[in-house]
Amino acid sequence: MTRAGAMLWAKLRIVRNHFASVRNESKLKIAVVSVSAILLWWGAYYGFWEAFNWLRRFGADPGGISLGDIIMSRLLSVFALALFFMLIFSNVLIAFSTLYRSREVAYLLQAPVPWWEYYIARLIECVAFSSWASAYLGSPLILAYGITNGAPWSFYAAALAFYVPFVTIPAAIGAVIAMILVRIFPRLPRGGMVGAGLLAVGFFFLYLRDVFRSVNLADANISGIIDAMSRTQSWLLPSHWASRGVLAAAEGETRESVFYFLLITSNALMSVLLSAAFAQFVFYPGWSALLGHDMSRKTPPGRGVLSRIDPVLGFLREPQRALVLKDIRLFWRDPAQWSQFVIFFGIMAIYVASLRDRSAAFESATYRNWIVCLNIGACTLILATLTSRFVYPLISLEGRRFWVLGLAPLTYRQLVWQKFWLSVCTTSFFTITLVMLSCYMLRVEPIFFALSLYSIIVTNFGLSGLAVGLGSLYPNFHEDNPARIVSGMGGTLNFLLSMGYIILVVGTQTAVMQWRALDAYAHARTFAYALTAAVVFIAVLSAVSTWLPMRLGLRNLNRAEY
Amino acid sequence: MIDTQALTKRFGAKTAVNSLNLSIGAGEFFCFLGPNGAGKTTTIKMLTGLIKPTSGKAVLGGFDIQKDPVKTKSLIGYIPDTPFLYEKLTGREFMRFVAGLYQMPASALNGSAEELLELFEIRHVGDQLIESYSHGMRQKLSFASCFLHDPKIVIVDEPWVGLDPKNIRFVKDYLKQRTREGMTVFMSTHSLSIIEDVADRIGIIHNGSLLHTGTLPEILALSQNPGSLEDVFLELTRGDEV
Numbered sequence: 001m002t003r004a005g006a007m008l009w010a011k012l013r014i015v016r017n018h019f020a021s022v023r024n025e026s027k028l029k030i031a032v033v034s035v036s037a038i039l040l041w042w043g044a045y046y047g048f049w050e051a052f053n054w055l056r057r058f059g060a061d062p063g064g065i066s067l068g069d070i071i072m073s074r075l076l077s078v079f080a081l082a083l084f085f086m087l088i089f090s091n092v093l094i095a096f097s098t099l100y101r102s103r104e105v106a107y108l109l110q111a112p113v114p115w116w117e118y119y120i121a122r123l124i125e126c127v128a129f130s131s132w133a134s135a136y137l138g139s140p141l142i143l144a145y146g147i148t149n150g151a152p153w154s155f156y157a158a159a160l161a162f163y164v165p166f167v168t169i170p171a172a173i174g175a176v177i178a179m180i181l182v183r184i185f186p187r188l189p190r191g192g193m194v195g196a197g198l199l200a201v202g203f204f205f206l207y208l209r210d211v212f213r214s215v216n217l218a219d220a221n222i223s224g225i226i227d228a229m230s231r232t233q234s235w236l237l238p239s240h241w242a243s244r245g246v247l248a249a250a251e252g253e254t255r256e257s258v259f260y261f262l263l264i265t266s267n268a269l270m271s272v273l274l275s276a277a278f279a280q281f282v283f284y285p286g287w288s289a290l291l292g293h294d295m296s297r298k299t300p301p302g303r304g305v306l307s308r309i310d311p312v313l314g315f316l317r318e319p320q321r322a323l324v325l326k327d328i329r330l331f332w333r334d335p336a337q338w339s340q341f342v343i344f345f346g347i348m349a350i351y352v353a354s355l356r357d358r359s360a361a362f363e364s365a366t367y368r369n370w371i372v373c374l375n376i377g378a379c380t381l382i383l384a385t386l387t388s389r390f391v392y393p394l395i396s397l398e399g400r401r402f403w404v405l406g407l408a409p410l411t412y413r414q415l416v417w418q419k420f421w422l423s424v425c426t427t428s429f430f431t432i433t434l435v436m437l438s439c440y441m442l443r444v445e446p447i448f449f450a451l452s453l454y455s456i457i458v459t460n461f462g463l464s465g466l467a468v469g470l471g472s473l474y475p476n477f478h479e480d481n482p483a484r485i486v487s488g489m490g491g492t493l494n495f496l497l498s499m500g501y502i503i504l505v506v507g508t509q510t511a512v513m514q515w516r517a518l519d520a521y522a523h524a525r526t527f528a529y530a531l532t533a534a535v536v537f538i539a540v541l542s543a544v545s546t547w548l549p550m551r552l553g554l555r556n557l558n559r560a561e562y
Numbered sequence: 563m564i565d566t567q568a569l570t571k572r573f574g575a576k577t578a579v580n581s582l583n584l585s586i587g588a589g590e591f592f593c594f595l596g597p598n599g600a601g602k603t604t605t606i607k608m609l610t611g612l613i614k615p616t617s618g619k620a621v622l623g624g625f626d627i628q629k630d631p632v633k634t635k636s637l638i639g640y641i642p643d644t645p646f647l648y649e650k651l652t653g654r655e656f657m658r659f660v661a662g663l664y665q666m667p668a669s670a671l672n673g674s675a676e677e678l679l680e681l682f683e684i685r686h687v688g689d690q691l692i693e694s695y696s697h698g699m700r701q702k703l704s705f706a707s708c709f710l711h712d713p714k715i716v717i718v719d720e721p722w723v724g725l726d727p728k729n730i731r732f733v734k735d736y737l738k739q740r741t742r743e744g745m746t747v748f749m750s751t752h753s754l755s756i757i758e759d760v761a762d763r764i765g766i767i768h769n770g771s772l773l774h775t776g777t778l779p780e781i782l783a784l785s786q787n788p789g790s791l792e793d794v795f796l797e798l799t800r801g802d803e804v
Contacts, residue, residue: 006662013659014650017691021650107646110610111663112635288614291607292573478649 003113007121029489036496045140052148076247079141080239083134084170091130091174092181097481098122098129099175099283100182100290109287119279123175123272130174131167151250158249158257165261165268166242172271176278182286238264319410323418327394340389344382348434368442373510375438376452380459380506383431384498387467391423392494393485395471395557402477412557416472416550423464431456448513451531455509455538462505462542463498469549470494473556501545508534563588563715563746564609568618571604578604580770581618586748586763588714591741593757594750596767597799602750605767606719609748610640623714636664639713643720645704649693653684653703656692657710664711671710678706681736697724705733709740716740718749722756734760754791764791768799 001009022030055075099105099122108118142159145151234240245260309328313321331338395416398405405415435456439449474490485491512534515527564586571579579601586592596602607613609620611627611634620627625634647656654675661671679685682702684695692700701724708716716737722730737747738760751757757764758778765775774784778791785794 001662003663003665006659009662010648010651010655010659013655014648017650017652021691103646104648106612106642108663109612110635110638110640111660112632112665113663114632285614288612291613292571 002117003111004117004121004124007108007113007118008124011125025489029493033489033492036492040496040499041136041140044137045144048141048144049148052144056148076145076243077240079138080166080243081237083138084166084237084239087130087134087167087170088174088177091126091171092177093174094126094130095123095171095175095178096182098126099178100287105287114280115283116276116280119175119276119283120272123171123275126175127168127171130171131163134167135163146250149250152252154252154254154257155246155250158246158261161261162242162245162264165265166238168268169238169264169271172268172275176275179279179282179286182290183282238267241267319408320414320418323415324422327419327422330397331390341386344386348379348382368444369448369513371442372439372444372448372452373506373513376435376455376509377502377506379431379434379438379456380463380502383427383459384463384495384502386427387423387463388491388495388498389482389486391419391427391464391467392471392491393482394419394423394468395553396476396479396485397482398477412472413554416468416554416557419471420464420468420546420550423468424460427464428457428460431460447531451509451512451534454535455505458538458542459502459505462501462545465542465546466498466501466549467494469546469551469553470497472553473549475557475560497545501541504541505538508537563590563623564592564748565621566605566609566618567621569605569608569615569620570617571601571608571613572616577770579608579615579767582767582772584765584772584775586746588746589741589744591738591747591760591762592749593761593764594748594767595752595754595757595764595795596750600767600799601770602767603719604770606640606717606748606750609717610638611635636711637714639708639711639716641704641708641716641718641721643723645700647692647695647700647703650691652691653679653688653695656703657688657707660707660710666711674710674712675706678709682706698726698729701725702729705736713745715746715748718747718751720751721749722751722753730756754795758791766795766798773798 099119142156146155146159241260241264245257245264248254248256248260310325313324316324432453435452439452444452470490470493474488474493476485476488476490479485479488486495512527512530515530564584566582566584569579569582569584570577582601582605584592594602594605604613608615609622609627611631614628622634623637625637627634648659651659657675657679658671661668661675666674676685679688682705684699684702684706687695687699692703695703701721705721718737721733725733734756737749741747741762749760761778763775763777764781766773766781774781776784782789782791782794785797787793787797
């Protein structure tokens with residue numbers, strides 16, 4: 001067995017042992033997570049299926065080709081392109097963690113493993129780690145596409161065959177970017193690093209803003225949409241090779257499909273080879289520089305952002321103040337945490353800012369109300385992502401330091417509620433600002449402005465309660481990596497319940513805001529009753545989503561032995 | 563077996579190890595002693611090839627660790643203070659994984675692995691997941707896996723954490739016995755009594771610089787007020803924390 005083979009063998013054994021140890025978990029937990037995962041997959045499949053069917057009917061001309069047919073054939077390209085760039089981005093993060101940061105790296109590097117062999121084994125791990133989520137969410141799309149179009153079996157076989165080389169290329173690109181960043185960043189002074197980071201984020205957001213403005217789908221005609229979609233079909237892009245090859249297989253064009261398959265496979269193998277050659281020279285100096293990076297603080301005591309937050313929190317009593325300061329400091333000093341926060345809300349802010357470009361369609365109150373509902377949906381989805389990603393692991397992250405809190409003159413009730421209020425206050429600031437801005441720019445009626453504001457405020461409570469409560473109910477004190485804590489059973493349950501909660505809140509609000517559009521079967525006079533019922537329902541739902549998980553989580557912490 | 567020539571490591575403006583010159587022969591038990599932050603772990607990281615020296619070189623078993631890392635590392639066994647072990651592997655699976663990393667033939671693996679698991683008294687838990695091991699059992703597995711490929715040089719960083727007195731005695735005796743068979747041991751520890759028991763030679767490092775090397779009597783003789791190794795160490799390092 002080669003050394004890379006030994007590393008991969010160990011990983012496969014770990015996966016097998018993980019699955020084997022699932023039988024020791026609670027049957028209820030396994031059932032809830034399994035059923036939820038199946039339902040989520042089925043929901044995605046159903047959504048895609050409905051959307052593709054609608055597209056097929058769109059502009060249909062009996063006996064001819066519908067506009068939907070033209071758009072649908074290009075949708076795969078759009079999906080493949082979006083997936084390709086998302087995979088590059090996620091692979092930069094995964095490669096950094098896998099190649100440099102995970103605990104096993106030092107152990108593996110003291111063994112007689114050539115750098116390129118170490119790199120190949122870790123790259124395969126990156127491919128596996130980054131591709132499973134896209135496979136889970138991409139498979140319902142491919143299946144729905146195939147069934148809607150009555151594709152032959154060769155379409156599904158080709159989708160499977162193209163997937164492996166398709167995900168390998170962004171993994172190799174992501175790993176090379178990560179290695180370059182590791183070589184560059186320790187050499188930069190802190191000011192330079194912050195400047196470069198801000199510049200990169202600025203360019204990214206400017207690019208997004210440009211994209212939002214150039215493709216104004218609200219006013220675009222069909223040819224404009226098709227033209228916009230054709231921009232994703234550059235012959236130089238692996239996403240284009242994959243989508244063309246899969247579609248050719250569906251149409252029985254075997255020669256063309258095989259050509260694209262060989263093209264993408266040879267490029268995938270070449271990308272692995274080139275990146276391994278790159279790693280042979282670049283990986284070790286980067287790893288050594290990272291390990292020898294000067295970690296001493298440059299900011300004198302009393303200076304810097306964190307020191308200025310301290311007096312601002314003077315109104316809090318101890319020990320809550322100490323806990324809040326500690327959580328903020330840990331969050332601020334972990335760029336992997338706050339950078340995701342910035343990206344999520346940055347994209348949303350750019351989107352809201354682009355609402356200034358008023359199209360003719362914005363003149364319609366119904367249309368504006370729909371956009372407000374969708375905005376609330378997007379905002380709450382981002383909020384749920386944030387509470388699932390950052391708030392849920394807060395209790396688990398106390399981890400092996402839990403004894404410090406356990407011995408302190410502080411009750412678990414204080415600890416859990418401190419996390420809750422920290423979450424509510426932080427996320428409320430961003431979400432309320434975004435909703436107010438979008439309502440203001442869309443000139444929404446005051447009553448709906450107030451309703452939107454109300455919904456987002458109570459959602460902050462509901463989602464924070466779910467995240468903190470379930471984080472206390474299913475704590476994982478053995479793991480220091482928030483991403484791994486979140487991917488556990490409790491984290492998955494929290495995400496799924498958060499999604500269910502959002503659907504109910506946003507669905508209720510949408511029903512009220514579209515009341516006038518529904519007046520064919522809901523009389524306008526009943527609007528006041530509907531509004532009151534919606535407000536009460538959202539309040540009760542949010543109260544239950546806050547109180548119940550918090551109570552269960554607190555009870556679990558009080559019962560647990562450490 | 564271990565030669566360092568002006569080995570230096572700087573972290574920014576701070577010099578962690580300053581021009582270290584060491585020569586340790588085959589079958590020698592060398593103990594490396596110094597206060598916290600003196601540069602012991604940085605030296606070990608350079609010897610094991612985990613970090614690049616800023617200048618100078620480390621030659622182990624005749625190979626420069628920077629120029630020929632794979633050949634050099636195949637001669638070395640390393641036991642860190644907090645061993646890394648895959649929690650979701652069993653003890654035997656971990657031994658097999660290590661054998662793969664060191665390219666051991668399957669025939670050699672089976673005999674050696676079982677012998678070592680038996681020797682370190684963890685054979686009975688060999689098929690249990692490592693996550694169920696106590697700290698002491700993990701440390702024993704780390705020892706067993708380190709000796710699996712029969713290293714010529716063993717580098718040990720504070721190995722006593724989590725071991726009970728019986729096991730400390732066992733490990734001490736085992737390492738000493740292996741040095742008699744020709745293996746070189748480079749051990750960094752704060753346990754002065756153990757150093758007094760096992761060391762052929764002692765090196766004292768302080769603020770990144772090697773202050774003295776010598777046998778126990780030679781080190782003891784450095785003090786103007788002869789006493790224990792602890793007294794001498796504190797005097798040489800001017801009362802820094804051990």
